[in-house]
Amino acid sequence: MPERTATIASRSGLHARPAAIFAEAAGESPVEVTIAMAGSPADDALDAASILSLMTLGAAKGDVVVLRAEGDGADAALDSLVTLLETDLDAE
Amino acid sequence: MQNFQGVGVSPGRVIGTIRQMPKPVSEPPSGELLAASTTxxxxxxxxxxxxxxxxxxxxxxxxxxxxxxxxxxxxxxxxxxxxxxxxxxxxxxxxxxxxxxxxxxxxxxxxxxxxxxxxxxxxxxxxxxxxxxxxxxxxxGVPAPGIPASDSPFILVAEDLAPADTATLDPAVVTALVTSGGGPQSHTAIIARSLGLPAVVAARGVDEIPDGTEVFVDGAAGTLSLEPTEEHRTAALAWVANAATLAVFDGNGTTADGHLVPLLANVGGAKDAAAAAALGAQGVGLFRTEFCFLERDTEPTVLEQAAAYRGVFDAFPGKKVVLRTLDAGADKPLPFLTDATEPNPALGVRGYRTDFTTPGVLGRQLEAIAIAADETEAEVWVMAPMISTAAEAARFASMCDAAGIKTPGVMVEVPSAALTSASVLRHVGFASLGTNDLTQYAMAADRQLGPLAELNTPWQPAVLRLVQLTVAGSAEEGSGKPIGVCGEAAADPALAVVLVGLGVSTLSMTARSLAAVGTVLKTVTLEQAQELARLALSAPDALDAKAWVRAKLPILEELGL
Structure with missing residues (x-):
């Protein structure tokens, strides 16, 4: 299954506005994307399109997360979501 | 024409259409199953x-x-x-x-x-x-809870408002507040005064008025009238003109004969303080420190506190800022200080008393205040809420002394402190009357309860007598220690005159009321204020006290206050 790692760049971590922007983008991708903290079992992965899941994940700035997806367009979707995570969304 | 009579808590005369605040959504019964007809x-x-x-x-x-x-x-x-x-x-x-x-x-x-x-x-x-x-x-299929969303202005009618409703209340859209419950000291009243919105509370029956009805609201008289008349329309127009002059305070609280009564602001944080300074406040008479930390589950650190306090001090360089230590409990619970299971929280462990059950928090707060006070040009005074005895005042003063705070004081809100003010004041530098709680305790009437609204007014002669006794205690003590008022009473221009007549030296209020109080105070001499104070004290009840004093202050009617 295609997967990518990404380092959270937003100052406030994956909360608030950055979480909302990311969840919305994940919801719009053609495939289902999951998110987990790096090193945690794939079974614990959460729905990346769920803002509440993202908030309970509690990823802070500098934390590394793993995104996974399967199906047509998974690679492209993951790439664009990684870019989003590695951008400081609080700065915009 | 049908009238609804309530208690006016924030002046202003407006005409508008009403919107009812939907009732809170009730919990679906536990164990409720799918209806048989639904898959x-x-x-x-x-x-x-x-x-x-x-x-x-x-x-x-x-x-x-x-x-x-x-x-x-x-x-x-x-x-x-x-x-x-x-x-x-x-x-x-x-x-x-x-x-x-x-x-x-x-x-x-x-x-x-x-x-x-x-x-x-x-x-x-x-x-x-x-x-x-x-x-x-x-x-x-019922309306969403909370303040209705609307693009066009309306008069909000509710049972009562909660502090959380302030965040979603847009004063550009909501032009007046009318509640069927609540009292003169309820959150609705406090929110209305801080936003400068006309408001009437405890107006029974208003929750039956259909949405979209055109009404006239008079926040001074405490009335809501259906089918507004030509007179009402003229009054509403005149209020718009008066409101412009009543929006500006010249920063000089004084009677007609030059007796100075500094007019100070009640604030909850740096943002309020900056707004109050812009409105001409001559200092802060009540900085409610718990408002910086109401959403917190844990105690803020000393440095966090110092930064929050500093934000308020810096808005008033060279001026007095009276800070009240954490007043947690009753209607303002703080999870790290208060026990939510008390059967009778208003008479429970609140204010200064939380130091009995959670020692350490007050000491650390005093430390933070001292740090912030050192770094600023404001003249910082510190008072403890809910002091009941001289021994408590003495202990608080020694805690302040240990932290390096120069001017300790007490709030007088428990009747026992008013009755023994001479001995309480021997230990501290000043006292400030919290008339909201003083009224609730003197009259044994919960300030949030609509049915007790008539008892729960600082116009009660018994409350005025407690104010007089507190001032007399200061005279007996002998070193001229100042007695201020920082309750909602100070924001009522007529009552403010009475308080000055009773010998109160400063008045602290929501910054929006400064101009109205300042304008009315300038029309009376100290001697006239003293006469009005005697008149109010001699009244048999609160309604007469208010009516008699207002009748001698025709400027109130002229300005729609």
């Missing part, structure tokens, strides 16, 4: 449709909002159709639960999870509960 698939489809429409409505509001409000609304909109929330609700529906009960329980568990994470996430826990209530309202 699980239908219930799931209904839930998804309701969630989608709540999402769309919140999203539409987010698109029109800006700044922090926009970010919060966007996040809340996404929560409405969140897969985590909906999946757990759908699971419950498939197990036979009704859709309403399912989303209620799913929301509760997600909210608890966020709450347990603490910090920012815990603050979002209430957003999940708000979304849940909105979805349930949508499923039931």
């Amino acid at each position: 699980a698939e239908e219930a799931v489809a209904g839930l998804k449709a309701a969630a989608q429409s709540v999402h769309d409505e919140l999203k539409a509001r987010a698109d029109k909002a800006s700044g922090d409000g926009k970010a919060v609304l966007e996040a809340t909109a996404l929560m409405a159709k969140d897969t985590m929330l909906l999946k757990s609700a759908i699971k419950l529906i498939n197990n036979g639960s009704s859709a309403e009960r399912a989303i209620w329980e799913a929301g509760a568990s997600v909210s608890e999870m966020l709450h347990n994470l603490g910090g920012y996430m815990a603050e979002r826990a209430t957003d999940v509960l708000d979304v849940r209530a909105r979805i349930v309202a949508e499923l039931r």
